[in-house]
Amino acid sequence: MHRNRVLKLMNALHRAVLILSFGKVGWRAEGMPVIELTTTGRKSGASRSCLLTSPVQIADTYVVVASRGGGDAHPDWFLNLTSNPEVQVSTGGRPRQQYRARIATAEERAEMWPKAVAVYKNYAKYQGKTTREIPMVLLEPSA
Numbered sequence: 001m002h003r004n005r006v007l008k009l010m011n012a013l014h015r016a017v018l019i020l021s022f023g024k025v026g027w028r029a030e031g032m033p034v035i036e037l038t039t040t041g042r043k044s045g046a047s048r049s050c051l052l053t054s055p056v057q058i059a060d061t062y063v064v065v066a067s068r069g070g071g072d073a074h075p076d077w078f079l080n081l082t083s084n085p086e087v088q089v090s091t092g093g094r095p096r097q098q099y100r101a102r103i104a105t106a107e108e109r110a111e112m113w114p115k116a117v118a119v120y121k122n123y124a125k126y127q128g129k130t131t132r133e134i135p136m137v138l139l140e141p142s143a
Contacts, residue, residue, distance in 0.1 A: 030120050035062055037139070038088040038096060039080035050077050054139075055116040055123070062089060062139040063104070065116055070129030078135060089139055098142040109136050 032053040041048050056063035066078040081087055081101040088096040104112060113136065117124045127134050 032119060033057070033062070033091055035064070035139075036090040036096070037064065037077055038090075039077050039101075040084045040086070042080050042083035048077065048080060050075075052077070053120070055119040056112050056136075058138075060141045062091075062099075063112055063116070064137050064139065065123055066135040066137060067123060067126040070126035070134075072130050072132060074132070074135070078137065081137065086142070087139065099139045100142050101137050101139050104136040104138055108138070109133075112136055 030053065032055050034051055035054055036049055037052050038047055038049045040046070052064045054062040054064055066075050068075040068078075082103070085101040087099050087101050089099045090096045113123075116136065123134070
């Protein structure tokens with residue numbers, strides 16, 4: 001099965017767990033909080049939501065990793081937020097809040113990457129599978 005289909009299937013199954021448990025199960029994975037990130041499609045202009053883990057949090061800022069399982073292409077959600085950084089974030093079944101996404105600087109990534117790998121060791125494996133540097137994205141609450 002194509003990697004994109006597998007990732008979409010995993011996201012759909014995760015969303016099904018949330019729905020079937022009435023939001024009581026699925027807001028944590030591998031010890032990390034799960035967030036629902038809603039971006040604006042760069043081609044369609046439509047809202048696109050996906051579930052992601054956040055291995056690092058800084059106050060009210062969530063950090064997510066655009067790993068795509070170590071694939072050579074960036075995930076669609078990452079491409080969407082590079083076109084429009086105004087996003088929405090929800091976690092724990094709470095209402096969506098406005099956030100602004102920005103890609104971590106080289107210095108920020110150098111500081112946060114080891115923290116992310118300490119929480120979820122597979123990030124290091126994912127980086128080893130691809131020649132692209134896996135971006136880290138800070139989702140900061142909008143003022």
